[in-house]
Amino acid sequence: MLAGKRLLLIIGGGIAAYKALDLIRQARRAGATVTPVLTRAAEEFVTPLSASALAAEKVYRDLFDLTDEAEMGHIELSRSADLVVVAPATADLMGKMAGGLANDLASTLLMATDTPVLIAPAMNVRMWEHPATQRNLATLRGDGVKVVGPDAGEMACGEFGPGRLSAPEAILAAIEAHFADGPLTGRHVLVTSGPTHEPIDPVRYIANRSSGQQGKDIAAALRDLGARVSFVTGPADVAPPEGVEVHRVETAAEMLRAVEAALPADAAVFAAAVADWRVTDAASSKIKKDGSGALPTLSFAENPDILATVSKGAQRPKLVVGFAAETDDVIAHATAKRARKGCDWILANDVSPATGIMGGTENAVTLISEEGAENWPRMGKDAVAARLAARIAEALA
Ligand code: C5P
Numbered sequence: 001m002l003a004g005k006r007l008l009l010i011i012g013g014g015i016a017a018y019k020a021l022d023l024i025r026q027a028r029r030a031g032a033t034v035t036p037v038l039t040r041a042a043e044e045f046v047t048p049l050s051a052s053a054l055a056a057e058k059v060y061r062d063l064f065d066l067t068d069e070a071e072m073g074h075i076e077l078s079r080s081a082d083l084v085v086v087a088p089a090t091a092d093l094m095g096k097m098a099g100g101l102a103n104d105l106a107s108t109l110l111m112a113t114d115t116p117v118l119i120a121p122a123m124n125v126r127m128w129e130h131p132a133t134q135r136n137l138a139t140l141r142g143d144g145v146k147v148v149g150p151d152a153g154e155m156a157c158g159e160f161g162p163g164r165l166s167a168p169e170a171i172l173a174a175i176e177a178h179f180a181d182g183p184l185t186g187r188h189v190l191v192t193s194g195p196t197h198e199p200i201d202p203v204r205y206i207a208n209r210s211s212g213q214q215g216k217d218i219a220a221a222l223r224d225l226g227a228r229v230s231f232v233t234g235p236a237d238v239a240p241p242e243g244v245e246v247h248r249v250e251t252a253a254e255m256l257r258a259v260e261a262a263l264p265a266d267a268a269v270f271a272a273a274v275a276d277w278r279v280t281d282a283a284s285s286k287i288k289k290d291g292s293g294a295l296p297t298l299s300f301a302e303n304p305d306i307l308a309t310v311s312k313g314a315q316r317p318k319l320v321v322g323f324a325a326e327t328d329d330v331i332a333h334a335t336a337k338r339a340r341k342g343c344d345w346i347l348a349n350d351v352s353p354a355t356g357i358m359g360g361t362e363n364a365v366t367l368i369s370e371e372g373a374e375n376w377p378r379m380g381k382d383a384v385a386a387r388l389a390a391r392i393a394e395a396l397a
Helices: 017-029 048-055 064-072 072-080 091-099 107-112 125-129 131-142 168-179 213-223 252-262 306-311 331-342 381-396
Strands: 006-010 033-038 083-089 118-119 151-152 160-164 188-193 197-201 204-208 228-233 245-248 267-270 275-277 301-302 321-325 345-350 365-369 372-375
Touching: 006 107, 006 118, 006 267, 017 033, 017 048, 017 083, 017 168, 017 275, 033 048, 048 252, 048 301, 048 331, 072 107, 083 091, 083 107, 083 168, 091 107, 091 131, 118 131, 118 168, 118 331, 131 245, 131 381, 151 228, 188 213, 197 275, 213 228, 213 267, 228 252, 245 345, 252 306, 306 321, 306 331, 321 331, 321 381, 331 345, 331 365, 331 372
Parallel strands: 006 033, 006 083, 083 118, 188 228, 188 267, 228 245, 267 321, 321 345
Antiparallel strands: 151 160, 197 204, 275 301, 345 365, 365 372
16 A cells, blocks of 8 residues: 555654554555654654664664764755654644744754655643644644544543544554545645635624635545645634645635635635625724714725636636525526636525525535536535535546
């Protein structure tokens, strides 16, 4: 399964470090070459010699000397692998990664690498549940770092709960899943999701109703087919999926900037419910009631149409997909919208209150393309996403 794959295995300093030795053995048996890197703390738990013997490779240590630099600089070392695996990923290592520190060999490699990174966290349950660790975890996921585990169970320290390093078999399975080719492997897909918030003053805004669920499911489905996904999201109710690059924005103008910065892409799906208008001259301090009964007047400017801008732009992806949430004459409106926006497909849905689709878990869509209108049966938003992702894979093949 892993024949020819090169893993750089960073072993952090924790009681679970001994399991990393078994991971080396199992990964090699699956055909991978493993270059171990030991943090200084890891050497308190396992010896460089045992890691080196099991890997049949030179071990890189924090106490590395100039000879190593001459043989292979840390930049080169960090990029020589197909995947960087951190196991066990301690609270300290996760903190350094999330904060962008590079003050030892392991953290420097992690900062310098342009290779995908998979971490297998392991630490005491209180440390795992600490808000700082959970914050760091969210940051790392947002950076596209993949995460396996931790498991829940009895810990070496006698406490019980999540924090145990995943079994080497489970880490190996995550490594294999990373390399499993999907129909969108090597493709870059952009997804917009959620609402945008357009400020009136520092505490008030206008927005569309959008949970962000459909956009999240689409990003996850594209990821599952192997795509690299850039996920540009407004302030949605649901958290972004794991394993995608997250770009958080508030306003339509910020969303357009983030979208343009993420291009080029092979395909783009615009699932965001972008506010059509923004308030011109949003107040910089809170608008106050002055007791006179006078009402504030808002003036509006039209927001950029992100879908139309990208569809007609110089960096147009090969396939551009938009959404049309309509309450009447769904197909006629959506067909006209496809032409007006210049996109390839429109997924049209009837969001009239009677359907219960808005904010619900199901969706009933019609795919409008050059070939005409295709009704999809009512199904879960995740099933709509899987079907759309499969169709995108077909169209890009
Ligand atoms: O015009 P309408 O808002 O109905 O169009 C919906 C489609 O256009 C969706 O795909 C939405 O993400 C996209 N859109 C956009 N930028 C806007 C408005 C809508 O990308 N300003």
